[in-house]
Amino acid sequence: MSWKITILAPRPVIEAALIAHEDAFDWDAGIVIAGSEIAEDKPEDWQLEAWMAEEPGEDERAAIAALFADGAPDMQVEKLPEEDWVTLSQQGVEPILEGPFHVHTPEYPPRDEPGLRNLLIPTSQAFGTGQHATTAGCLAMLARMKASGAVVRNLADIGTGTGLLAFAGLHLWPRAHAVASDIDAVCGPVVATNADANGVPLGDGPGKLAMVIAPGMDHPLLKLAAPYDLLIANILAGPLIELAPAFAAAVRPGGHVLLAGLLATQERAVRAAYARAGLRLAARQVRGDWSILWLRRRAATRIRASKPGVLPTWSQKW
Structure with missing residues (x-):
């Protein structure tokens, strides 16, 4: 540029x-x-x-x-x-610590501390090194999900950029199947390089990451791998709203959706779109001007047994 x-x-x-x-x-x-x-x-x-x-x-x-x-x-x-303006924009940025994660560029050494997962994300053509408040907030929210007892066997990271959030998900749930996607074709080789640098195996299977290039959920592999226990999307408010029905349909009942990339002023519109799609708020964070949302899909409605002569009642399991 x-x-x-x-x-x-x-x-x-x-x-x-x-x-x-x-x-x-x-x-x-x-x-x-x-x-x-x-x-x-x-x-x-x-x-x-x-x-x-x-x-x-x-x-x-x-x-x-x-x-x-x-x-x-x-x-x-x-x-x-x-000069490479992307490289220049990321030089000299200090590493971040969020939950069990230490995200750093090659200019900074890894940290040798028990329970800390170093994630090396070199400067590249794709964004998402964790320095942005939304990405850092997502790392913290993923750690919170894990601590709350969330079980994730199948996850998707939509708009992955460098693959960082997918790597984090696989660290927290190491036996999960994972798919990462991005609309930008440059992210394919970027994610492959970063996966190799961080010891994340590519492919299909427990503990492995599959990478596809696609807009939203529009890829056969994304559809085939659904339904997901966890869907991550750190993109923009407009696409988040547009994709709400597709994201909700791709998450299993009781599953989790992590949204970021939206300004706090846009949160109300995003939450309304997902409420209409059948998801409720589990937790939220505000990092500066940005909101990070943890949502859960309603479980299937079931009939509760009743006494003879009394109409059955409906209950909603979350």
Whole structure:
């Protein structure tokens, strides 16, 4: 990515633009968008950054401007040095500790501590190194599921990126069958490389990870491996809402769904979509501006025995 557009605006304005980007299903995949606060001591001052390979023309500028309801604020356009901007963006980021997990890049050594699982995620073309609040929150929530006694024999990680959350799931439930998927074809070799670096065997079987490229649940292997005890999706609020019926159908009664990638301001809409699909909230976390949701699918409705002459009652098992 050789060019970058930066827009400075108050946090609500940037958040609204990010939501508009999520809903723009015809968005040019060659334009990568991200929003963030400018400085920790100014949490309401945000920036939207857009990276692209070529110098932005009228079409690119218009697409970015269209994300803002009242027109885009001033755009700062700059040509970047001929360097790997993804690599640069992840250099110098400190490792994270969440539950039993230590996620680190090659710049940092593993930690030799009892019960701690080191996960090495090198800088690559795919995101998800665990530094983002949503991924870190997912690691903590997975550990909480395990501690609560959740039994997982079959799991799926939708929108896997680097494969990190799938690796974490297999560490917590080492005999589970696992499938990871992503819509971006570049994630296939990235996950394979990271799986090898972390000692995660690829393939079909207990303790192994199968990787597929597909949008949502649209792949024969994802459908064949269902129903799942655990489905993980750290993506965006728009796709999470759209995929709610498909995710619910792919999880067995009483199964678990872990959702992330949604802003706290989007949580209500996401939870409503999953409630309509038959899932209830088991737990939630808020990490900064982001929500992490643990949902469970309702178990099958059954008839409760009653005394002679009395109508049977219905019960819902969770």
